Amino acid sequence: MKIDPAARPFTAAVAAPALVAALARRPRAAAGLGLLTAAVTLFFRDPDRAPDRAPVDDPDVVLAPADGVVVHAGPAEPGLGPAGEWQQVSIFLSLLDVHVNRMPYGGRVVSVSHRPGHFLAAYRAASGMRNERTEIVVERPTPDGPRRVVVRQIVGQLARRIVTRTAPGDEVATGARIGLMKFGSRMDVFLPAEVVLAVVPRTRAVGGETVLGRFGPPAGARR
Incomplete structure (x- = not known):
């Protein structure tokens, strides 16, 4: 392995x-x-997943960024999401989960930012706002306009270091490895309103394979 x-x-x-x-x-x-x-x-095991065997060619699919349990799936929790209207999927990684992180939606990396913070238990909602974290913003152009997804690597009580292996300007494929978090953590993915979510809380997610949701037509577009 x-x-x-x-x-x-x-x-x-x-x-x-x-x-x-x-x-x-x-x-x-x-x-x-x-x-x-x-x-x-x-x-630190790093198993191959579906995108490693065959590139994801569906431009609408959003994949899980990590192994773990979905603890939130729905509108962004107050104070956690970027400005505007977003949906949020949060995945809690236990010590037993694979901790290699993957890009949920491919595109060009617009920004990567790191914020110091606390080390609350990662399953708590407050950890998404108060804990140390790295935020990655990725954008993909489409005929209907650019699609933007925000990914956060968030440390927990035991995870005290985030490894991020992507930088602004990188072109990253859906499901590609982007780093890892050491010893227990959480990942938040913020998705536009037009994404139809395919998971609910307590869903067991597999990074790079579980479908979190799919982009639909933007608001006001013809169906």
């Missing part, structure tokens, strides 16, 4: 004591530390 390169310092930090315990002939300690090394390494 593919492991994200961000695992290296963490794996080394727990593998070294395991090696010392083995050399000191302390099998129980070595075994326990060995299991911990495996668990930490697996946290």
Whole structure:
């Protein structure tokens, strides 16, 4: 299984004591530390998903940006969304979930901004406004005008670092890897009103595969 390169310092930090315990002939300690090394390494697993095997060619589909449980799907929660009318889908990632993040909707990255903040439990609504986070804005031109989607990587109580591997000006495909968050977190996706949501709270999402929704005709357009 593919492991994200961000695992290296963490794996080394727990593998070294395991090696010392083995050399000191302390099998129980070595075994326990060995299991911990495996668990930490697996946290950074990076499995291939549908977009890796075949590019997503549907310009209307929005995919889940991460594995986890949908904790909100509907109008943007007060104070959380960008200015204007938006829908919001929030996904909570537990320690057991894959933490590699993916772009829910392909296009050109307009901006990437990081804001310091608190480390509230990521399943709480307030975490979307108060916690440390990185916001990515992506835009795609269409005959009906540009479509814009906002993606936020939000840390939790244990996740204290966000890795974002995209920058303004990048062209990113739907479902492409864009970074990861370390040890428990949340992702918020803000979508225009014309997106028809396909998930509800408690839906189990798979990053790069679960359809969050689809763009429909913009308001006032002919159907």
